[in-house]
Amino acid sequence: MGEGVANSLGIQQRHLCPLPSSGLFAADQQPSTYIGTFPASLELGDRKAEVTVSVWNLRLRLPRWPHNREPTPGEQATHASEIIALFPKVFDTTTLWEMSGAMRICLVDGAQPSAVTAARPIPYSWRGEIKAQLDDLLEKDIITKVDYTTQWCHALVPVPKKNSGVRLCVDLTRLNRCVMRPAYPLRSPIDAVTSMEQGSKWFTTMNAMMGYFQIPIAEEDQDLTGFITLGGRYKFKRVPMGLVSSGDEYNRRGDQALEDVSQTVKIEDDVLVYDFTYRQHLSHVISVLE
Numbered sequence: 001m002g003e004g005v006a007n008s009l010g011i012q013q014r015h016l017c018p019l020p021s022s023g024l025f026a027a028d029q030q031p032s033t034y035i036g037t038f039p040a041s042l043e044l045g046d047r048k049a050e051v052t053v054s055v056w057n058l059r060l061r062l063p064r065w066p067h068n069r070e071p072t073p074g075e076q077a078t079h080a081s082e083i084i085a086l087f088p089k090v091f092d093t094t095t096l097w098e099m100s101g102a103m104r105i106c107l108v109d110g111a112q113p114s115a116v117t118a119a120r121p122i123p124y125s126w127r128g129e130i131k132a133q134l135d136d137l138l139e140k141d142i143i144t145k146v147d148y149t150t151q152w153c154h155a156l157v158p159v160p161k162k163n164s165g166v167r168l169c170v171d172l173t174r175l176n177r178c179v180m181r182p183a184y185p186l187r188s189p190i191d192a193v194t195s196m197e198q199g200s201k202w203f204t205t206m207n208a209m210m211g212y213f214q215i216p217i218a219e220e221d222q223d224l225t226g227f228i229t230l231g232g233r234y235k236f237k238r239v240p241m242g243l244v245s246s247g248d249e250y251n252r253r254g255d256q257a258l259e260d261v262s263q264t265v266k267i268e269d270d271v272l273v274y275d276f277t278y279r280q281h282l283s284h285v286i287s288v289l290e
Contacts, residue, residue: 003035006055011038012260013287016055018280035283063282070278079282087289096140096210096238102218103239103249105225111178113151119230120155126166130158131231133168138234142213146226146233154227169242170227176244184248192265192272200263200274202281206288208254211269212246215239215253261287 003013016036035055042049063079065071071079084091122130137143152175159167208214216238217225225236225243239246251268258264258271263284265272273288275281 090289098216099214102216104218105221106180107178108180114174115153116155119228126158129166142238143234143236146235150223150226152224156227156229172242179244181245182248184252187267192267196274202275204273204285206271208269213238
């Protein structure tokens with residue numbers, strides 16, 4: 001049966017028995033998108049049977065290569081290009097997509113607003129780059145200009161990068177003291193590595209670009225994130241780095257998205273897919289991208 005039918009019956013990928021190491025093939029000798037199996041009892045009238053049901057991903061087909069050997073490095077590079085071409089939206093770096101559901105910023109009782117009324121001085125050599133970054137955030141709808149009074153206003157703090165250039169940061173220290181943090185467990189690198197099954201041979205790493213900026217902030221809470229610059233005041237429409245609850249919310253959503261995809265470990269916006277065989281690996285990589 002197809003994966004969609006299995007899901008409708010309450011059978012998720014984590015419930016399936018693992019793939020056979022030998023792999024299965026279609027009539028044209030192309031590796032199948034076989035996901036796994038589960039045991040089931042079938043009844044028709046007075047007849048009963050214990051069977052093993054195979055679950056397939058019927059939406060996508062794996063790249064092809066001769067079935068009697070592992071693919072060469074050149075074939076692997078071709079397969080990677082083919083998979084990337086299947087997911088243009090995922091690999092589109094020109095558009096910042098928005099997750100569904102806005103994040104709330106909840107304050108503790110008795111929180112006292114804090115507002116900075118003057119912008120911090122910025123070295124002249126950085127001003128052009130900072131303006132360009134602000135313009136880019138405006139264009140991506142991550143921030144918006146503010147022309148009214150707000151109870152909260154924070155300072156823009158430019159931070160030099162290690163190599164060259166400057167990073168645009170906002171000092172949310174005073175707001176963080178008043179935020180009710182929705183604590184969510186953050187996996188450590190050593191825990192992620194030791195949780196993987198021994199013997200894995202195939203690995204793919206993925207990193208989400210501007211991960212926090214994909215989460216919208218509830219409109220009624222956006223004024224809490226206001227900040228002042230030499231060119232005026234702005235507020236965030238997407239979740240900023242430096243907010244105490246940003247990491248908790250991003251990790252929760254990321255774990256929820258991948259909870260039914262086996263053979264994966266995640267630390268914030270970094271995902272590692274691991275497998276014993278190349279065929280299994282392609283199937284899992286496609287599942288993550290989906």
